[in-house]
Amino acid sequence: MHIPDGFLDLSIAAIFYLMTMSVVGFSLLKMSKQKFNGALIGIVAAAIFAVQMLNWPIPGGTSAHFVGGALAGILLGPYAGCLAMTLVLVIQGLVFADGGLTALGANIWNMAVVNVFVGYYIYRALERTNKSVAAFAAGWLGITMAAIFTGMEVGLSSSFKYSLTTAVTVMGTWHGILGIIEGIITTSVVTYIASMRPDLLEGRAETAPGKMAYAAITVMIVLSPLFAYTAELVGYSEPLENVAEMLGAEEHPIYEGLLPDYTVPGLDPYIGTIISAVTGVAIVMGIGYGMRRYA
Numbered sequence: 001m002h003i004p005d006g007f008l009d010l011s012i013a014a015i016f017y018l019m020t021m022s023v024v025g026f027s028l029l030k031m032s033k034q035k036f037n038g039a040l041i042g043i044v045a046a047a048i049f050a051v052q053m054l055n056w057p058i059p060g061g062t063s064a065h066f067v068g069g070a071l072a073g074i075l076l077g078p079y080a081g082c083l084a085m086t087l088v089l090v091i092q093g094l095v096f097a098d099g100g101l102t103a104l105g106a107n108i109w110n111m112a113v114v115n116v117f118v119g120y121y122i123y124r125a126l127e128r129t130n131k132s133v134a135a136f137a138a139g140w141l142g143i144t145m146a147a148i149f150t151g152m153e154v155g156l157s158s159s160f161k162y163s164l165t166t167a168v169t170v171m172g173t174w175h176g177i178l179g180i181i182e183g184i185i186t187t188s189v190v191t192y193i194a195s196m197r198p199d200l201l202e203g204r205a206e207t208a209p210g211k212m213a214y215a216a217i218t219v220m221i222v223l224s225p226l227f228a229y230t231a232e233l234v235g236y237s238e239p240l241e242n243v244a245e246m247l248g249a250e251e252h253p254i255y256e257g258l259l260p261d262y263t264v265p266g267l268d269p270y271i272g273t274i275i276s277a278v279t280g281v282a283i284v285m286g287i288g289y290g291m292r293r294y295a
Contacts, residue, residue, distance in 0.1 A: 001067065001143075001150055001175070002092065002107055005100030006252030009157040016153065023113050024086055027079040035079055040200070042288015043213050045084040046281045049091070050220040051260065053277050055231035064178050069111050069143035070119020071186050074135065075193070075200060078120040083204030084288070085112035091283050096276060097257025106153050115146040119186075131194060132187050137188030140179040147175030159250075199291055221277040225270035228262075 008016075048068040055065045089108050092098040099107045108172035119142030148168055154160050155167030177206035193200050200209065238240035259279065 001110060001147060002089075002099030002123075003103035003150060003154065004084040004251040005102050005254050006250060007100070007154050007157060007159055008103050008106060010102065011157070012157055012252035013102045013106060016109045020105040020109045020113060024082060024108065027082045030079040031083065036291075039207070039289055039292035040081055041076060041087075041291060042285040043209055043217075044072055044081075045087045046285040047213065047217050047220075048084065049088045049280050050217045050224075050277060052088070052092075053224040053280075054220060054227040056227060064181065066182060066185050067115060067146070068186075069115025069146065070123070070135075070138040070182070072121050073116040073120030073142075073188055074138060074156075074186070074190055077134050078117050081116040081120065084202055085116055087284055087287055088112075091280055091287075094214060095258050095280065095283065096262050097253065097255055097260050098262070100253065101255050102252075106150075106250055110112060110146040110149045110153075112292050114149050115142040118142045118145045123190075131190055135187040136183035138183075140176075143179045143182045144172060144176045147171045162229060173252055174284070190238060222285050223282065224277045225273045228273045238271050 048071070051066050051068060055064075069081070070086050072084045075081070076084055086108050089104070091110055093101060093104050093107070112207065119138040122141050123134045123138035127135055148171060151168035151171030154171075155164035160167060190201075197209065208270065259272070259276045262276035262280075263269050263274050267275070
């Protein structure tokens with residue numbers, strides 16, 4: 001769902017930069033007025049970065065990965081969740097060129113604003129009925145709404161040969177199906193945390209997760225080359241790339257990144273994947289921990 005350079009008209013990209021800066025700025029303001037656990041934000045952001053490294057193959061020649069916006073909102077609340085996802089997306093764009101710089105505002109809007117806030121409020125609306133159902137609906141509807149916004153953005157851009165309706169329909173359909181997996185993973189994580197550390201929900205914890213959280217992140221880093229290999233078997237394309245091919249859009253990257261496509265130039269790509277995962281997790285977690293001084 002990371003929109004690359006060349007998919008959006010600059011006017012549309014600029015509008016979403018302004019909208020995104022408004023919401024992220026408001027989230028920073030809200031967080032500055034209340035006590036929050038910077039270490040928890042860092043760990044959640046690092047875990048989401050790590051799990052996004054795990055691309056799994058989908059029959060038909062594509063691959064997908066967990067996005068985690070709804071989960072971030074449920075665990076941290078909407079404002080801290082927005083900041084955690086923004087941190088992940090900025091690092092992905094600046095270090096790994098995952099998502100174009102011109103489209104960064106739109107990518108943050110889709111995955112750190114729409115996904116987080118829709119997921120959070122869906123969860124809150126349904127949690128008294130059934131927390132598992134609430135978490136599933138949050139994960140599924142959060143990612144589907146983010147995909148619909150992506151379809152709107154690219155559909156309104158002249159880069160695409162087809163109409164807004166077509167782009168929204170294709171993106172919404174793809175992610176409405178893939179969102180089932182997003183919902184299942186969100187439900188599994190929320191159910192586990194609710195049973196083991198209910199104080200972690202909405203960032204109420206005084207202390208950050210312990211060894212289990214670090215162990216889970218380490219396991220995901222170690223597994224990332226295996227997932228990269230299996231996804232490569234089907235061409236390593238994501239749904240948005242398939243939609244772009246269907247609708248006639250081409251990437252025009254303006255920035256290659258420090259570790260482009262999560263690789264290290266000159267090294268075996270799977271070794272590069274591990275180095276990239278470690279680097280990304282370290283940066284995200286380090287910044288999150290650095291936010292402690294604002295708590």
